[in-house]
Amino acid sequence: MDLTVGPNAFFWTAETVRDFYDALATTPVSRVVIGEWVCSKRLPFWQDEIPGAVEALLAGGKEVAVTSLALITLKRERKQTDDLVAMGLPVEVNDLSALRHIPEGTPFWVGPMVNVYNEGTVNWLARRGATRICLPPELPLPAIATLAKAGAEAGVAVEVWAHGRAPLAISGRCYHARLTDRAKDSCQFVCGDDPDGRDVDTLDGHAFLTVNGVQTLGRAVTTVARQINALREAGVAALRLSPHVGDFVAVAEAYAARLAAPDGSGPDLVAELRRLMPGAEFCDGFVRGDVGSSFSGAAA
Numbered sequence: 001m002d003l004t005v006g007p008n009a010f011f012w013t014a015e016t017v018r019d020f021y022d023a024l025a026t027t028p029v030s031r032v033v034i035g036e037w038v039c040s041k042r043l044p045f046w047q048d049e050i051p052g053a054v055e056a057l058l059a060g061g062k063e064v065a066v067t068s069l070a071l072i073t074l075k076r077e078r079k080q081t082d083d084l085v086a087m088g089l090p091v092e093v094n095d096l097s098a099l100r101h102i103p104e105g106t107p108f109w110v111g112p113m114v115n116v117y118n119e120g121t122v123n124w125l126a127r128r129g130a131t132r133i134c135l136p137p138e139l140p141l142p143a144i145a146t147l148a149k150a151g152a153e154a155g156v157a158v159e160v161w162a163h164g165r166a167p168l169a170i171s172g173r174c175y176h177a178r179l180t181d182r183a184k185d186s187c188q189f190v191c192g193d194d195p196d197g198r199d200v201d202t203l204d205g206h207a208f209l210t211v212n213g214v215q216t217l218g219r220a221v222t223t224v225a226r227q228i229n230a231l232r233e234a235g236v237a238a239l240r241l242s243p244h245v246g247d248f249v250a251v252a253e254a255y256a257a258r259l260a261a262p263d264g265s266g267p268d269l270v271a272e273l274r275r276l277m278p279g280a281e282f283c284d285g286f287v288r289g290d291v292g293s294s295f296s297g298a299a300a
Contacts, residue, residue: 001232001239002030003255004159006111006134007037007067007092008243009167009212011192014046021053023249025060028256030238032057033092035067035084037111038170039213040077042189054089065090068098070113070170071214090131099128107131112161112240113170117143119150126154134240137161137222140289145234157237162224163255163273164242165197165210165217166292175200175211184214196245208293220283220293225269227287228258250276 005024012020024032034053036043050066057064066084069077072095081101084091091102094111102108109132110116110125116133125133133156135147144160151158176198177187191198197210199219210217224231224239231239239259241252254276258269273282285294 001228001236001259003028003252003259004134004238004240005029005032005252006164006240006242007033007035009038009165009215009217010195010197010243010245011039011042011189011213012046012195013192014049016195017046017049018052020243020248021049022056024252025056025062027249027252028260029062029241029252031063031065033065033067033109033111035092037067037070037094037113038215039174039191040069040074040080041187042191042213043080045189063090065092065109067092067111068094070094070111070167071172072097073172092132092134093130102129105129110134112136113167116147119146122147122150122156122158123154126151126156130156132157132159132237134159134161137166138286138292141227141230141234141287142289144231144236144287148235148237151237152235158235159238159240160224160231160236160287161222162231162239162241163251164222164240164244165219166222166286167215167217168209169216171214171216174214175216176213179211187213218283218292220281220295221273221277222286223270223273223282223284224287225255225258225273226284226296228269231287244277247276 066089081098092109092111094113110130112134148158174184176191177184180190191213197212199210210219254272283293283295285292
């Protein structure tokens with residue numbers, strides 16, 4: 001079992017993107033997905049950094065894929081999807097309509113926004129050309145084990161969302177713009193003010209969600225730190241880490257150290273994550289079949 005870093009969900013400056021991927025190229029992760037998967041309006045601000053980032057990551061020995069949007073609606077977004085295929089890298093599909101742009105027989109990856117909930121879907125995607133599937137973050141361990149087995153039989157590597165605020169929904173509306181009394185078309189890119197998302201409460205004041213432009217995320221940071229042994233036994237091929245602000249390189253290294261522990265136990269990853277992400281809430285309820293925002297008290 002190794003590590004994949006998924007695409008950055010947030011709106012960062014071009015300089016921040018450049019520094020992030022330059023640093024990531026030196027980490028012990030096996031592969032990286034790069035590109036814009038939340039809002040196509042953000043892409044022009046940092047797309048010129050993508051070729052250099054891909055070059056640095058490949059030079060660092062990483063597999064690299066480019067992501068589709070999670071919601072493709074506009075003509076220019078369809079054109080952008082065509083352009084992804086022309087890059088010559090695997091495309092990670094986060095909207096099934098992207099398959100219209102990928103020729104039959106061309107290998108592709110599947111991201112966590114595609115609802116892969118059963119063996120039939122795994123097999124259909126495998127026949128279409130999928131070689132990797134990152135499962136949606138809400139699946140419990142028994143379902144993960146079933147899908148990992150189906151993936152192995154179909155020749156598809158199955159990944160699990162292992163670290164980061166879980167992507168729960170995508171919308172045609174922009175919550176960030178609405179929170180600042182702006183229309184989506186004149187949002188003034190207010191999401192850039194919140195490089196790790198903006199926390200929101202429910203109407204009754206319950207701290208629950210984070211908004212990121214048109215995307216809804218869980219507020220707590222999902223981590224499978226306490227389920228790594230079980231996921232390995234279930235046949236999961238890779239753990240997916242989602243970028244966040246802070247020392248993400250150290251976070252990736254902490255997961256890598258835990259995976260490399262020869263006795264299967266290793267360092268206390270939860271304690272290390274709490275040190276690296278002070279003030280963050282953590283959760284692992286989905287993988288345990290519990291309330292998603294809950295966090296286990298079991299020993300690592």
